Amino acid sequence: MDVLKVLNIEQKYQADNGETTAIKDISFSVEKGEFISIVGPSGCGKSTLLSIISGLLKPTGGEVYVNGMLVNGVSSHIGYMLQKDNLLDWRTIYKNVLFGLEIRKIKTPENVARAEELLKTYGLYEFRNNYPSQLSGGMRQRTALIRTLAINPDILLLDEAFSALDYQTRLNVTDDVYRILKQEKVTTVMVTHDIPESISMSDKIIILTQRPAEIKEIVEIDFELP
Ligand code: ADP
Numbered sequence: 001m002d003v004l005k006v007l008n009i010e011q012k013y014q015a016d017n018g019e020t021t022a023i024k025d026i027s028f029s030v031e032k033g034e035f036i037s038i039v040g041p042s043g044c045g046k047s048t049l050l051s052i053i054s055g056l057l058k059p060t061g062g063e064v065y066v067n068g069m070l071v072n073g074v075s076s077h078i079g080y081m082l083q084k085d086n087l088l089d090w091r092t093i094y095k096n097v098l099f100g101l102e103i104r105k106i107k108t109p110e111n112v113a114r115a116e117e118l119l120k121t122y123g124l125y126e127f128r129n130n131y132p133s134q135l136s137g138g139m140r141q142r143t144a145l146i147r148t149l150a151i152n153p154d155i156l157l158l159d160e161a162f163s164a165l166d167y168q169t170r171l172n173v174t175d176d177v178y179r180i181l182k183q184e185k186v187t188t189v190m191v192t193h194d195i196p197e198s199i200s201m202s203d204k205i206i207i208l209t210q211r212p213a214e215i216k217e218i219v220e221i222d223f224e225l226p
């Protein structure tokens with residue numbers, strides 16, 4: 001079954017010089033455990049599309065379904081990872097990871113146990129009493145990912161999540177994130193302007209046209225990179 005179904009999404013913005021269309025007529029679906037990338041030139045409407053999928057922005061046309069349910073407002077079942085890791089510097093790694101559960105009011109014993117399990121599986125448990133500033137960029141990014149996975153999201157949205165990292169760190173982090181997401185079978189939608197990154201991480205790439213964003217092509221990636 002499709003975890004995500006995006007149906008005829010259209011987004012218009014009111015500007016001083018009238019109305020502009022950011023997104024024109026976008027439809028696609030994503031299966032459980034699939035990793036898809038949305039690529040396109042800067043300003044074409046990628047972040048707008050992610051905001052719509054997350055429920056933060058109500059589209060001017062069309063619908064989004066998550067697990068068959070119409071998205072209407074922000075769901076606690078969507079995880080978001082941004083360019084900045086947004087870790088709280090005054091909280092330990094452990095407390096940062098639990099914070100994702102706290103703000104969603106889902107800090108149940110099962111979820112805390114899941115968070116601790118993730119910290120252990122991915123080598124962060126021994127650093128749990130450290131503060132973010134004591135970790136490398138890669139480890140911080142991994143912490144941010146674990147914080148998001150601890151909420152057990154139906155869909156993970158990545159918005160240019162790696163573009164602030166330097167080249168070598170970026171290669172390591174994307175590899176790390178890819179392995180974790182495949183192991184945890186997380187359904188992921190990533191937007192990026194980095195085509196090599198999308199090729200190395202995705203099962204499918206949706207290429208958007210220059211604004212207004214429409215689907216130009218959908219490319220299936222059916223090879224394994226070494
Ligand atoms: P991308 O993420 O691909 O760089 P965005 O989704 O941020 O693109 O923006 C798409 C287009 O919509 C841009 O032309 C931008 O100026 C416009 N836009 C985005 N948000 C708003 C807004 N809140 N009001 C008006 N125009 C907006």
Ligand code: ADP
Pocket residue numbers: 094128129
């Ligand atoms: P708060 O007061 O912010 O709710 P606590 O420090 O009382 O948080 O801890 C809440 C729970 O998390 C307790 O069960 C505690 O044992 C556990 N806990 C706190 N820090 C750690 C840690 N570093 N490693 C493992 N468990 C921890």
